[in-house]
Amino acid sequence: MSSKKKRAAIDLSLEVETREEDDRSSGGDSDRRSKDGEMDKEEEQLKRHGEALKEETSEEKVVEVVVDQGGKGSMEEIKYRTQPGEMEEDKQLEEEEDGNDESDGADTRAEDKHVVEDAGNRNHGGDSHTTMEQDEVSAMQEEMEKMKEENKMLRRVVDRTVRDYYELQMKLAAYQQQPADEPKEPEVFLSLGEPKLKRKEEQATTTRRPSLSSDETDDGNKEDLGLSLSLGAYDKEKLEEGHDHDAAIIPAGEGRPRGYALLESSKLVPPAASGDLASAGITSQSVNPANRKTRVSVRVRCQGPTVRLIHALNKYTFSCYMFPSTAKLSNDDPLIISVYVQMNDGCQWRKYGQKVAKGNPCPRAYYRCTVAPGCPVRKQVQRCLEDMSILVTTYEGTHNHPLPVGATAMASTTSAAATFMLLSSTNSSSSISDAGGATAAPPYLSPYQLINSTSHHPAASSFLSTPPSVPGASGIQHLNNLFGHSSMLAHHQQAPHYSSNKYPWSSSPSTLGSGTLTGGKRPFWSTSGGRGDEKPDNVDAVMSDPSKISMAIATAINSFMGKDGQVTGGKDGESSSKSSNKWGVVESLAPP
C-alpha cells in the first residue's frame, strides 16, 4: 500500500473513531452511521486494494532493466531488480514528489486529530469509555510512530538525493572545465534511474568523459535514488573502430534509401564524431533544422506486455542516449536519437497499420497521435530483432497540440537530447537558431514550441515538441533544462495559455511549461524576450538549489508514470481506460 493510501486509511479510521465517539455521546443518527459504514467499507476496500497491490507488485517485483551505457566496444549493462524494499522506497519517493511539506503536514494532521480527539474524549469524560479510549490512544500512538518512521525514511531519501545532486554538480563542473577545443563530440547519457544499477563491466574506455552517473559514485549505497547525468565523448577513430566490433546497427527505417541508422547494441558504437556529424549536415549552417525531421527512437526492455510492465514498475529507469547515425546522412535526413526509456509516453495513439518489415520477423506497428485531430505525429513500434524483449518505438513529427504531462516530460527529454546533439555538433559557430525562421506561435503549440517561437530559435523539429534553442548555451544546459522543466511541474505554475477545455491537462495546476508566454513567471529555461544570446537565467538557480533539483527529479519521475501508470492528462486519462493497449501494443507485435 502506498504511503498515501495508508495515510488516507489512517485518516479515515480516525474519522470513524471520532464519529463513533460522537454518536455514542449524542445518540447519533442513522444517516451518519450509514456513512460510517461506508467509510469502513472504503477503508476495507482500500486495505484490500493495498494488499492486492502488494501481491501484484510482489509478483512483478523482479523486473530486470538493462540499460546500455554506450561504452566503447564493451557491453555495459546496467541491471537492477526491483525488490520489495526498493519499491517501498520508491513509494516514499513518490510521496516526496507530492511535496516535502506534505509528509510533515500529514504527521501534523494526524497529531492534530489525535489532540482534538483526545480533548473531545476528555470533554465527554465517561468512565465507561476509558478502556476504549486507551486502546484508541495506543492505536493512534502506534500509527504516529509508524508515520514518524516513515518520515525519517523520507528524509533519508531526500538527503541522498541532495547528496547525489552535489556529486553530479561537481562532476558537471569538472566536465565543463575541460578544454573546449577537444575534438570529440559528447555522448549524452541522461539517466533518472534506479540506484541499484550495477555495471557489468567497468568503463574501460579512456575517451569517456567524467561521468556523473550516480551508479559510479554510489557503489554500495544501494538505497540511493539513482540519478545520473553522464557525459562521454568518443573520437572519430574510436567511432570507426566501433564498426569492427559487433555493434549492431539497426536501420531506423529499414529499407530506407538513405540509410540512417539507429545504433543499438550492447556493444554500442560510440556516438559519431564531429566529422560524421558534418557529413550528416548537422554542422553545416546551410542546414535548416526546421526542415530536419527528427526521429526519436524509444527503446523499452519489456519481457511481457508493456502495460503490465508499466503498472508493475515502481522504479523507473530513464536514460537517454544520443548518437547520430554512423551511416552517411544527407541534410534531409532525420536526426536519429535513441532513447532508452521505461515509461509510457503519455500520448494517445491509434494504430493504423502493421507490417512485417524486412529483416525482422516481428511486425512493425504504425500509430498516429489522436490527442488532437490532424496531429501529424506518428510512431512505429517494433520488437528488436536482436533482443525480442526490447521494443523500439520511433516517433516522428511534431504535435500540433499541447501535451499531457507525461508526454511533455518525455518531450523535454528527447527534445533536450535533440537540441543537445545539434548544439554540440554545430559548435558555437553554426547555431541552429541561425538557420530557421521564426514563425508566429499558434495557441495550440506545446510549451516548448511556444518558447521556441518566442525566442525565435526554431530548432529541429522533434518528436513531441521543440525545446528552446539557445545559441552559445551548451547542450548540458538543455539537459539542465530538462530538470528545470520538471521543476516547473513541481511548482505548479498556472498555464493561462492553455485554459481551454479541449486539452484538460493544459489547465491543470501541474501543467508543464506553463505561463511561458503569457506573462506570469517565465520558466527558467526561457530566454528573456527571445534574445537568444542570453543564458537561461534560472538554470543556475535551480542547479544550485538542491531542494529544487531533487524536487524536479522527483517530479520528472512522477510525470513519466503518473499514478498507477496512467497518464495524468485529462483527455488521455479518460480514454486510456478504454484500451490499455494504447500504450502497449506489445501483444500484437509478438514474434511469430
Next chain:
DNA sequence: CGGTTTTGACCAGCGC
C-alpha cells in the same frame, strides 16, 4: 454506438 484494431490492398520510392 463510437472508437479502436485488424488486415488486405494500394501507393510511392528505390534498386536492379
Next chain:
DNA sequence: GCGCTGGTCAAAACCG
C-alpha cells in the same frame, strides 16, 4: 519496367 519494401488507407471486425 519490374520487383521489393516501407508506409498508408480503408473496410470490416472488435470492444467497452
